[in-house]
Amino acid sequence: MEKEVEILKEWIGESERIVFFGGAGVSTESGIPDFRSQDGLYHQKYQFPPERIISHSFYQRNPEEFYRFYKDKMIYRNAQPNMAHKALAKLEQQGKLSAVITQNIDGLHQMAGSKHVLELHGSIHRNYCERCGKFYDLDYVADSLGVPVCSCGGRIKPDVVLYEEGLDNDMIQQALYEIRHADMLIVGGTSLVVYPAAGMVDVYTGHRMVLINMSPTGKDSQADLIVKGKIGEILGEVVD
C-alpha cells in the first residue's frame, strides 16, 4: 500500500466524526462525466458553453435548449454507486462518519445507503412545477418530450441549483456545522473552484484534512494529506 494510503487508513481508524465533502469526480467511476477533467463536459463542443446552458438566465430564456442538454448530459438513469459511495455509506453505518456533503446531483450516495447526505446543489431526482409546486420524479422528466409540463400546464423545473442561483441557506448552515465539528475532513473528486461550495472546507480547523483527487486542486496547500488517484479505488482499499 502506498504511504499516503496507509496514513489515510490509519487516520480513518482513529477518527470518530469524519465528514466527507465531494464533487463530480466521485461519480466518474460510475460512468458519469465530471465537468473539468480532460474528458469532462467542459472539454466537449456544444452550441453554447455548458456553464452558460445550465445557468438560471439561460433556462428562463431558452428552456428547450436547456432541457436538451440537461437530459442528454446530466441524467444517467443507469448509473450505479461505485466503491467510493459504498465505502462512505459503510463508514456511516460503522458510526464513524457524520455527513456526506456533496455538490453532486445524481443521488448515488443515497443509492449506496448513506443516510445523512447534504446535497448542496440539489438533485435530479426532485422536480417541481413552477406554477403549482406539484412534485415529479426523474422518470417523468427524462421521458417527457422537450420541456416537461405539469398536469396544470406549468413548466417543471429540476430541483438543482443552476449557475446564478443561490444555495439553500439551511443547507449551508448544516454543512458548515458538520465541517466545523469534524475530527477528519475528507475532500474528494472536486476541483474546488465552484463557490460558495468550495469555500466551505475553509471552516475546518482540525489537522486531518485529506484531499483525494486525480489532479491538483486550488486548496492543496491547505491539506494535511494528499492522496492522488481514483477515489473509488482508494476508499475501497482503506475502508473494511
Ligand code: NAD
Ligand atoms: P469538477 O468537474 O470541477 O472537478 C472534478 C474533479 O474530480 C477534478 O479535479 C478531477 O481531477 C477529479 N476527478 C475526476 N474523477 C476522479 C476520480 N475517479 N477520483 C478522484 N478524482 C477525480 O467537479 P466539481 O468540483 O464537483 O464542480 C462542478 C459542479 O459540477 C458541481 O457543482 C456539481 O454540481 C456538478 N456536476 C455534478 C455531477 C454529478 O452529479 N455526478 C456531474 C458533473 C457535474
